[in-house]
Amino acid sequence: MTRIRCDRTAAWSALQNLFKQEGQAFDLRSAFAADANRFAAFSQSAPHVFADLSKNLIDRRTQQLLFELARQCGVEQHRDAMFTGAAINNTEQRAVMHWLLRTPLPAKADDSAETTKNVASELAQVHATLDAMLAYAQTVRADPVITDVVNIGIGGSDLGPQMAVLALDDFVLRAKRFHFVSNVDGHELAALLKRLKPESTLFLIASKTFTTLETMTNARSAKAWFEAQGGTDIGRHFAALTTNVAAAKAFGIATTFGFWDWVGGRYSLWSAIGLPLAIAIGGEGFRQFLAGAHAMDQHFRNAPLELNLPVRLGLLDLWYRNFHSFGSRSIAPYHSALRRLPAYLQQLEMESNGKRVDAQGEALPYGTSPVLWGEPGTNGQHAYFQMLHQGTDVVPVEFVAVKRPRHPLPGHHDLLLANVLAQAQALMLGKMDAGGHKNFPGNRPSTFLLLDELTPTSLGALIALQEHRVFVSGSLWGINSFDQWGVELGKVLAKDLELRLAHGDLAGLDGSTAGLLSRLRSNDR
Numbered sequence: 001m002t003r004i005r006c007d008r009t010a011a012w013s014a015l016q017n018l019f020k021q022e023g024q025a026f027d028l029r030s031a032f033a034a035d036a037n038r039f040a041a042f043s044q045s046a047p048h049v050f051a052d053l054s055k056n057l058i059d060r061r062t063q064q065l066l067f068e069l070a071r072q073c074g075v076e077q078h079r080d081a082m083f084t085g086a087a088i089n090n091t092e093q094r095a096v097m098h099w100l101l102r103t104p105l106p107a108k109a110d111d112s113a114e115t116t117k118n119v120a121s122e123l124a125q126v127h128a129t130l131d132a133m134l135a136y137a138q139t140v141r142a143d144p145v146i147t148d149v150v151n152i153g154i155g156g157s158d159l160g161p162q163m164a165v166l167a168l169d170d171f172v173l174r175a176k177r178f179h180f181v182s183n184v185d186g187h188e189l190a191a192l193l194k195r196l197k198p199e200s201t202l203f204l205i206a207s208k209t210f211t212t213l214e215t216m217t218n219a220r221s222a223k224a225w226f227e228a229q230g231g232t233d234i235g236r237h238f239a240a241l242t243t244n245v246a247a248a249k250a251f252g253i254a255t256t257f258g259f260w261d262w263v264g265g266r267y268s269l270w271s272a273i274g275l276p277l278a279i280a281i282g283g284e285g286f287r288q289f290l291a292g293a294h295a296m297d298q299h300f301r302n303a304p305l306e307l308n309l310p311v312r313l314g315l316l317d318l319w320y321r322n323f324h325s326f327g328s329r330s331i332a333p334y335h336s337a338l339r340r341l342p343a344y345l346q347q348l349e350m351e352s353n354g355k356r357v358d359a360q361g362e363a364l365p366y367g368t369s370p371v372l373w374g375e376p377g378t379n380g381q382h383a384y385f386q387m388l389h390q391g392t393d394v395v396p397v398e399f400v401a402v403k404r405p406r407h408p409l410p411g412h413h414d415l416l417l418a419n420v421l422a423q424a425q426a427l428m429l430g431k432m433d434a435g436g437h438k439n440f441p442g443n444r445p446s447t448f449l450l451l452d453e454l455t456p457t458s459l460g461a462l463i464a465l466q467e468h469r470v471f472v473s474g475s476l477w478g479i480n481s482f483d484q485w486g487v488e489l490g491k492v493l494a495k496d497l498e499l500r501l502a503h504g505d506l507a508g509l510d511g512s513t514a515g516l517l518s519r520l521r522s523n524d525r
């Protein structure tokens with residue numbers, strides 16, 4: 001597999017010329033006026049997700065060059081390498097196979113006999129673990145004594161299951177409450193423990209490595225609380241979701257569900273890390289969730305680039321970041337149950353593509369991951385949409401809307417949909433005849449993702465779509481989207497500072513940290 005960095009291709013130079021000549025002056029309103037078929041040409045159906053890309057700052061020529069760029073960078077070969085189990089996470093020498101977690105038995109045909117054999121044996125393990133985990137989920141669901149399920153984990157071991165349990169609230173078993181504890185700040189766990197009883201609580205300790213400081217600290221405190229409250233049966237009240245089964249056993253947890261080093265933390269929702277979701281929506285629902293994601297995998301794997309939604313989104317991300325120099329993207333889910341989607345996507349994209357060197361370690365001359373942020377609509381409209389409409393920076397917005405509601409309240413859903421349409425329209429059309437402060441420049445881009453309904457299947461497809469679009473932009477940028485060395489330095493420094501906080505040793509510290517540490521240790525209030 002040959003990967004060529006985007007800036008070393010002929011298509012990149014052609015795009016630079018095009019941007020200078022016409023791209024930077026592109027106007028959406030003129031583009032719609034000139035092209036009656038713009039909506040059709042720039043919309044894309046993918047499994048369970050429809051995307052209107054027509055309100056983005058691209059025309060057919062730009063889009064064509066972007067597809068050429070993808071071809072010249074070897075995105076298809078890179079994608080195929082991922083789907084055949086090659087070790088594309090080159091800094092950790094690991095395969096990247098979260099997609100296998102949602103592949104049904106038997107495996108779909110792979111490219112080489114060698115890889116087929118490897119992947120087939122992994123797939124058998126995946127399904128054995130999935131079956132065991134769903135059977136356990138069913139036991140918990142059927143256990144009337146367990147009323148509270150507490151997931152203790154952070155990052156990928158928290159954001160995915162938390163986002164999905166909230167998103168699928170309409171499918172969640174009513175007899176249980178689901179809690180997510182992630183922060184090492186003891187306020188979070190302490191506040192929850194006040195409301196729990198040991199005999200009715202199940203703690204799920206979710207950690208790929210089973211070494212993460214926050215999770216291990218919270219797990220130890222939860223276990224100490226459980227024992228102090230008279231709890232005895234750790235086997236019944238604690239389970240671990242981890243690749244490090246030995247560490248979980250050493251911690252005293254006998255019930256464990258494993259996964260593999262080829263599942264990145266931020267891609268692990270489909271593995272045992274999804275257990276809270278499986279308990280919440282049941283085994284059938286969880287399988288539908290996997291099936292939705294698998295349908296998107298197939299689309300990404302098989303659709304030609306021109307009709308491939310993750311590819312089209314990833315190319316737009318590059319176009320905005322590297323040509324228009326937009327530094328962020330706002331996520332606007334117009335469904336209150338998707339309120340943790342922006343946080344989930346922050347980790348997915350920023351931890352994957354927030355890199356300043358390419359896969360060979362060479363410094364990059366262009367920007368990579370944008371800042372992702374957002375809140376559910378319509379709330380965001382009454383907070384930061386002012387800046388989106390009239391601020392000095394252009395921020396592409398990604399709207400996510402759902403056609404059919406699952407509540408019976410009359411009137412609400414049409415108002416919600418009218419608002420999401422209106423925001424996208426206002427960003428694009430603007431209004432320059434109101435005068436001074438009241439003018440809107442318009443020509444502000446947005447993407448509109450539409451689900452028919454928010455179900456386990458459509459949520460699975462939506463999340464897999466996002467995973468693959470992050471793959472595409474990372475692939476174009478020539479980076480390794482599957483490591484996260486940038487989180488390490490802070491972890492090391494925190495260990496040192498924890499000791500210094502205890503003993504007051506300031507030797508060798510920079511002036512600011514020394515000053516703050518002294519202040520934190522002083523008795524003055």
Ligand code: F6P
Pocket residue numbers: 154155156157206207208209210211212215265266351484487
């Ligand atoms: O510190 C970052 C990170 O490694 C994430 O990539 C990961 O999702 C999170 O920590 C939690 O890691 P673990 O599941 O091993 O506890």
